[in-house]
């Protein structure tokens with residue numbers, strides 16, 4: 575049998591820098607754990623635009639459909655700000671999500687003990703925090719038609735459409751309930767059923783799926799604005815949050831900051847399982863391309879490394895090895911190793927991106 579395949583798309587900005595550390599980690603698992611992957615690397619975002627004039631070539635899209643998992647760094651940067659909307663770097667990422675049908679986006683927000691002081695919230699509010707945001711990723715206002723900017727009389731009108739079908743809501747709800755069963759068995763669904771019909775349908779369908787298939791899971795509903803408030807007031811009340819594409823985008827950035835730094839948060843975007851039970855999957859850090867620190871060796875590679883840990887768990891059924899990697903990260907943080915984004919008020923000397931990779935590899939060695 576051939577090795578499982580991974581397509582690496584480092585992308586733009588700090589993407590290539592953080593991905594270089596992930597490549598070292600992948601090699602470590604091959605050498606030390608006999609977990610070998612066939613890895614290929616390609617372009618996405620601005621990097622793909624520079625070479626092909628599009629943010630994702632058809633060839634790369636085709637490879638993404640074939641491999642067992644895609645790892646993506648980040649897309650975008652000021653250089654591409656004035657490009658036509660249709661070829662903006664972000665369109666490459668959105669095409670991957672849509673064509674791979676990655677409807678379930680898992681964004682864990684976990685506060686490492688060693689970092690509880692780094693959150694902008696008080697330590698006792700965030701320490702021990704472990705929540706999972708499940709964001710619908712292939713529909714809603716990101717993709718709804720009609721969309722565009724047109725002329726009405728002598729002014730321009732911008733239009734986007736929030737649209738959800740029952741089956742789109744049902745499948746992401748199922749994925750949230752399944753996850754909850756492996757965690758603390760609680761789901762909170764967030765929408766704006768007080769003002770949006772799509773929110774009313776969302777609430778109904780989530781409740782129906784719950785009653786018919788997951789009555790053992792504790793379900794609550796919350797308006798998304800209240801949800802944002804509750805996330806910063808008392809985030810530990812949540813276990814799994816399920817929400818739509820746009821609310822999920824906003825709420826997950828908010829949840830990310832609870833953990834101290836956007837540089838810590840991984841994500842997994844999953845589709846339906848294939849015949850072997852393996853879902854189409856793309857893994858990426860929640861942080862963006864961070865043009866302000868690109869090329870300076872300052873970027874924190876942990877979010878990208880933890881995204882690979884999610885790949886081990888959700889694509890390759892290697893939960894124990896995923897835990898090994900997560901524990902190695904926890905260990906270096908507990909030892910006080912910090913990249914620049916994790917410098918507290920008391921200062922200290924930050925390590926570089928590569929040095930963070932070095933210490934995580936050393937912690938992996940020590941785990942054997």
Ligand code: IPM
Pocket residue numbers: 664667668823860
């Ligand atoms: C995210 C990002 C993307 C989104 C952008 C880069 C298109 O903010 O993954 O959260 O809006 O979904």
Ligand code: MG
Pocket residue numbers: 823824827
């Ligand atoms: Mg976002």
